[in-house]
Amino acid sequence: MSTRTLIAPGRLARPGGKAAYRIVLGLVLLLFTLVFLGPLYWLASSGLKDAQEVIQTPPTLVPGSFTPGNYTRAWEVMDLATLLLNTLYYAFGALAFQLVLDVAAAYSLSKLRPVLGKAVLGMMLATLMIPATVLVVPQYLTVLDVPIVERNLLNSPWAIWLPSVTNAFNIFLLKRFFDSIPGELLHAASIDGAGPLRTLWSIVLPISRPILGVVSIFAVVGVWKDFLWPMLTLPDPTKQTLNVGIYSLSNGVPVNILIAALTIASLPTLVVFLLFQRNIMSGLTAGGLKG
Structure with a gap:
């Protein structure tokens, strides 16, 4: 050919x-x-x-x-070590919640086939059409006084973790990958006595490493690059993320020191992409075709 x-x-x-x-x-x-x-x-x-x-x-x-x-001075003047640790804490916390809840949602929509599952998926995907800035005010009011529990989540990691849990795009990616897993494989596991949770843990997750890697990178980068939401919900300077902390401390700092700090802040995500770019591309294309 x-x-x-x-x-x-x-x-x-x-x-x-x-x-x-x-x-x-x-x-x-x-x-x-x-x-x-x-x-x-x-x-x-x-x-x-x-x-x-x-x-x-x-x-x-x-x-x-x-x-x-300039880079050494930026690290010391901008207190980048503290800001970096804060950002890593928020990013990997959001990653843990997304892997647990998004995988469970995608698996149930793909393999368990709940009642009105297609309608639920359609409503999830419809939220992608809503601009993120439209949701800032209702999300902030919710975080300011969480219904039922009546808790103020400002200056707490929950203000970052909870809004990032239900990511419709990641759920869609995971569902598409789970759809490509042969049903015969899961049926054989059920014949051997494996329940839905055991099938998910022992069979689905081990062969889903490419897409799990992509979702993990998206989750970490999503928290890493976010600016508006952490600025609103983390006013305490000791608890701010890297982007917000650099912005807060930028007044009175020479421009070359500020640029050096921005360079340091951008390095982790660039390194992650360069190391895992093949995994990202393979994970995005995985599940696109069945067979």
Whole structure:
């Protein structure tokens, strides 16, 4: 079976065809590389400049005043160690709740087939059409005075964890993957005496590692990059996340130190993506086709 390509093999075989193809491909790749990596380079290089060089016009591509001590100073002045630990605590707490509750919801919708399951899934997906900013006020009023228990959750990790638990997109991803698991496999487990929970724990979860990895990354990055909600619900400086803490401490800090702090704050998520990019792509495509 011949492989379909953008350019016909006959044109590539013409004199100069392969050379022209490689030149165009190289230029396109170079353009996209500059578009995506340019802002990251500017961020990292500006953290190595002094305050005067950062704001000068036109900007310099290569730092003329190479001062790597800006990163050490940013770590100390902005108290990034505390902010980083706070963010990790909130992120992995939200991850734990999402893995437990979202997996249970997706498994029940996919394999247990409850009454009105399709309607429930449809209503979940409909919430993705609602802008997040519309929900800020009702969520804040709920956190300010939780119904029934009448508790104020401000300055507590529950203010971050509870709104992130029911993630409709993650539930949809998990359900699509669970749908691709052969029913015969689960039926064989039930014949051996395994109940729904045992089947989920012993059979479904071990073969669902790709999609669980994707959901885990989405959960951690979702908390890591959030700004508005932590700023509203965590006014205590000792309990703030990385983004909110840097914003709160930015007044009076030189711009080069601030940029160095922002560079440090962006490094963990970039490292996670570079290490697990294959897992992310394989997890997103898993479950797209059955068989």
